[in-house]
Amino acid sequence: MCQSPLHPFLLKLPKCEHHIHLEGALTPQLVFHLANKNAIPLPNLPHYQSPEALAARYEAFDSLDDFLNIHYANMSVLITENDFYELAWSYFRAAYADGVHHAEVFFDPQSHTSRSIPIASVINGYKRALDRAGSELGVTSRLIMCFLRHLPVPSAHATFDSATEFIHDGTIHAVGLDSSEVGFPPELFTDVFRKAKDAGLQRTAHGGEEGDISYIKGALDSLKVDRIDHGIRLIEDRELMKAIAAKGTLLTICPLSNVYLRTTKSIASLPLREFLEAGVQFSLHSDDPAYFGGGILNNYCAVEEAFGFNIDEWKTIAIAGVQGSWIDKARKKALVAKIEDVVCEFISRD
Numbered sequence: 001m002c003q004s005p006l007h008p009f010l011l012k013l014p015k016c017e018h019h020i021h022l023e024g025a026l027t028p029q030l031v032f033h034l035a036n037k038n039a040i041p042l043p044n045l046p047h048y049q050s051p052e053a054l055a056a057r058y059e060a061f062d063s064l065d066d067f068l069n070i071h072y073a074n075m076s077v078l079i080t081e082n083d084f085y086e087l088a089w090s091y092f093r094a095a096y097a098d099g100v101h102h103a104e105v106f107f108d109p110q111s112h113t114s115r116s117i118p119i120a121s122v123i124n125g126y127k128r129a130l131d132r133a134g135s136e137l138g139v140t141s142r143l144i145m146c147f148l149r150h151l152p153v154p155s156a157h158a159t160f161d162s163a164t165e166f167i168h169d170g171t172i173h174a175v176g177l178d179s180s181e182v183g184f185p186p187e188l189f190t191d192v193f194r195k196a197k198d199a200g201l202q203r204t205a206h207g208g209e210e211g212d213i214s215y216i217k218g219a220l221d222s223l224k225v226d227r228i229d230h231g232i233r234l235i236e237d238r239e240l241m242k243a244i245a246a247k248g249t250l251l252t253i254c255p256l257s258n259v260y261l262r263t264t265k266s267i268a269s270l271p272l273r274e275f276l277e278a279g280v281q282f283s284l285h286s287d288d289p290a291y292f293g294g295g296i297l298n299n300y301c302a303v304e305e306a307f308g309f310n311i312d313e314w315k316t317i318a319i320a321g322v323q324g325s326w327i328d329k330a331r332k333k334a335l336v337a338k339i340e341d342v343v344c345e346f347i348s349r350d
């Protein structure tokens with residue numbers, strides 16, 4: 001729990017999650033449990049001697065790729081449909097406890113199909129958890145299928161084609177683009193994103209995390225994305241910042257992830273005040289909660305401790321998250337009303 005007097009408010013504030021990789025919710029404990037259950041040997045390295053040693057290794061990430069190497073190695077323990085279900089359900093329970101009302105969650109099919117896991121096992125397992133989150137917790141959700149940018153482009157096309165059934169029945173709502181950024185420009189994926197647009201899917205892409213401003217521009221111009229995941233390097237181009245503010249494109253920022261992966265020196269160095277003042281819409285997220293110091297609430301608290309935002313500023317951030325969500329007008333209206341209720345309740349206490 002953070003020390004801020006706003007902690008109870010931040011906990012209650014209704015949140016929309018837009019940037020969480022379900023595979024990034026795989027905790028060290030679950031890695032060891034599933035490795036044991038599925039008889040998967042873990043790498044013979046010092047940090048795989050225990051869950052505690054693995055967690056300690058996460059404190060020493062020095063780049064996005066350093067993290068991704070371990071992230072992909074850990075995923076090798078996910079085998080059955082039920083493994084994917086358990087993983088996603090554990091995320092939804094934690095998100096609900098953090099005050100999440102709506103979650104748009106990423107998954108990386110290629111990390112599994114490349115190990116001969118059928119895509120249907122992955123998607124059906126995740127879908128069961130999404131359905132349960134809706135019926136038991138009242139948390140609405142969307143599933144976003146990401147392409148791994150470090151793999152050859154034809155693999156992205158094959159993945160898209162293999163998911164046709166789940167695109168047509170509405171299980172997959174959107175596509176995204178993740179993994180190593182620098183050296184894998186968004187323009188490579190123009191055709192597969194065009195196919196996604198033609199199939200009626202929403203689009204987002206990681207950009208401006210480690211990569212420079214060209215990765216944000218390319219995602220907007222070539223991939224026709226509605227959102228940018230991370231986008232913190234937008235601060236380097238004031239003209240583009242103005243254009244993005246005018247268009248209302250949402251940045252899904254992950255403060256603790258940026259510190260863990262050394263894409264920022266500290267939370268206080270993130271350009272959040274500049275974005276707020278320029279009218280750039282952004283929301284705050286966990287990225288990979290099992291790796292980067294916890295879930296969405298920890299990110300809200302870390303930002304509050306660094307910036308001391310007031311209640312009005314938090315209301316602006318929470319409402320930006322609702323407006324940038326891929327939900328209908330009625331759901332948006334209901335979520336904004338919930339935010340206003342919590343704000344009123346907290347203000348009238350003083």
Ligand SMILES: Nc1ncnc2[nH]cnc12
Pocket residue numbers: 021024064178179180206209257287288
């Ligand atoms: N922060 C991140 N950037 C790119 N790809 C990712 N996959 C999981 N986390 C990621």
Ligand SMILES: [Zn+2]
Pocket residue numbers: 019021178206229287
């Ligand atoms: Zn991410």
